[in-house]
Amino acid sequence: MKTRTLGQGLEVSSIGLGCMGMSQSFPPIPERGDSVALIRAAVQRGVTFFDTAQVYGPFDNEEIVGEALEPVRDQVVIATKFGFELSTGQSTGPDSRPETIRSSVEDSLRRLRTDHIDLLYQHRVDPAVPIEETVGAMAELVKEGKVRYIGLSEASPEVIRRAHATHPLTAVQSEYSLWTRDPEAEVLSTLRELGIGLVAYSPLGRGFLTGHIRSVDDLPEDDWRRTNPRFQAEALRENIELADRVRALAEERRVTPGQLALAWVHAQGEDIVPIPGTKRPERLEENVAALEVELSDEDVATLDAAVPADGVVGGRYRDAEMALINA
Numbered sequence: 001m002k003t004r005t006l007g008q009g010l011e012v013s014s015i016g017l018g019c020m021g022m023s024q025s026f027p028p029i030p031e032r033g034d035s036v037a038l039i040r041a042a043v044q045r046g047v048t049f050f051d052t053a054q055v056y057g058p059f060d061n062e063e064i065v066g067e068a069l070e071p072v073r074d075q076v077v078i079a080t081k082f083g084f085e086l087s088t089g090q091s092t093g094p095d096s097r098p099e100t101i102r103s104s105v106e107d108s109l110r111r112l113r114t115d116h117i118d119l120l121y122q123h124r125v126d127p128a129v130p131i132e133e134t135v136g137a138m139a140e141l142v143k144e145g146k147v148r149y150i151g152l153s154e155a156s157p158e159v160i161r162r163a164h165a166t167h168p169l170t171a172v173q174s175e176y177s178l179w180t181r182d183p184e185a186e187v188l189s190t191l192r193e194l195g196i197g198l199v200a201y202s203p204l205g206r207g208f209l210t211g212h213i214r215s216v217d218d219l220p221e222d223d224w225r226r227t228n229p230r231f232q233a234e235a236l237r238e239n240i241e242l243a244d245r246v247r248a249l250a251e252e253r254r255v256t257p258g259q260l261a262l263a264w265v266h267a268q269g270e271d272i273v274p275i276p277g278t279k280r281p282e283r284l285e286e287n288v289a290a291l292e293v294e295l296s297d298e299d300v301a302t303l304d305a306a307v308p309a310d311g312v313v314g315g316r317y318r319d320a321e322m323a324l325i326n327a
Contacts, residue, residue: 001046002291004273006197007170010119010149012077014266014291016049017042017284018201018277023061025224026207030279032064039068041281043076045288051173051201051275052112053081053123054104055091059111066112073114079173079199080108081153083123094324096126098137105141120147121173124154125327131159132166139167151199154325157190164194171197176272178246178264179205179230179239180316181309182326192271200265203274209261211247214240229314238313245306255293258283262290264303 002014020026022035030038039050052065062080069076082104085095108117120141122134141147149170152163163169172191174183176198183191183198191198204210206225213219216231225231230239243257250260258276265274276287295303315322 001048001288003048004197004270006119006199006271006273007149008168008195010077010170010197012049012273013047014273015047015262015288016051016079016199016273016275017047018051018275019061019065020051020053020056021277021279022064023057026277026279027220027222032067035064035279036068038279038281038284039065040072042284042288043069043072045284047288048075049077049079049273049275051079051199053121054086054108055081055084055123058084058086058089058091059107062108062111066114070113077118078112078114079119079121079151079171080112080117081121081123081173082108083121083126083153094124094126094128096122096129096134098133101134101137102141105146109146116145117147119149119151119171121151121153121171122155124324125152125156125159127327131155131163135163135166142167151196154327155187156326157186159327160187160190160194160196164196169194169196171199173199173201173275175202175316176200176265176268176274177203177205177209178261178303178307179209179242179312182316184309187326192269198269198272200272200274203265203276204258204261208239208243209246210256210258211243213243227318228316229318230312230316232314235314242307242311246303249302249306253293255290256286258286259290259293260303262287263293263295264300266291267295267300 004014052061084091138150151171153173176183247257250257
C-alpha cells in the first residue's frame, strides 16, 4: 500500500475508508458484523486510514469502527469528528463549546475502544463559538495525549488561518471530486501555503461518478440522496451526461469509472487523500486498485474538460446544509 503524509507528520494509506454509510444515509444499512468484516478486510488490503464521526448514526458508527479496529489499533489511523448537539440522540445544530468538545471526545474514546484519537476534526464550524476557543480546547486534548492531530471540516480559508495560528492543523476535510471542485477556489491554495493536508470525502460524487445511478428510482426510498439537489430529476438528467463522459474515458483505459474518478483525485497532489465510502467487499477491492491507475497531465486535462468545474447542475447540499459549508 502506498502512503501519503498529512500535515507535518501523519502518515496514512494513500486511500482511506469512509465509514458513514455503514450507519446512515445510504441504505440498506448492512448488519454490524458485515461492516466489521469489511473494515478488517480493508486493513488486510493495506488501508490504514478510517473515517467516522459522532453524528454518524449517531454514535453507532464509532462503535462499529472501534470493534473492527481494536485488534489492530496500533496499525491504523482513526479519524473522528465532534461538533453537533446530540443530547436528544439526534443533531439539533452545531455545538463546539469547549466543555462539549471534552465530553464528546471522552465518549468517542469509549466507543472507539482506544485511549487516543489519531485525528480529531471539528465537523462543522460553529458560528456561535470563536474558532480560537474551539481549537484551544482541541489543543488541550493534544497536550493530554487523548488526541494526536487536529483538523477542521468544510471551513473557509479565513477560519483555517485563524485555527492554524492557534494550534497547527494537520488536515482539513472537504468534499472534493470531479463532481465537486469547490476547494480549488481558495481552500486548497491556503492549505498548501500552511502545510495542511486535504482529506477528500465523497471522491466518487456520492456514488454518482461510478455510473451506476441512472435515475432517482435507482435509489432506495429512504436514501439521503433523494433529497439532494443534484439528484433531482431535471438536474440528474443533465448530470448523467457528465457521468457518461467519465464512463467513456474509463472504457478507453480499461478501468472502471470509479477508478478513473479516484485516480483524478490522487493526481491533484501528494497532499490529498481520498476516503471513499463503501459497504461492499467488491467495491473496496475496486477502490484500492484505483491506486494503480496513473494519469498523465494530458489525462487530467481531458477529465477536467469532460467534467468542467461549472458543469454540474444543482447544489451539493440543500440550503440549510449549505449554510454550514465553507463557514
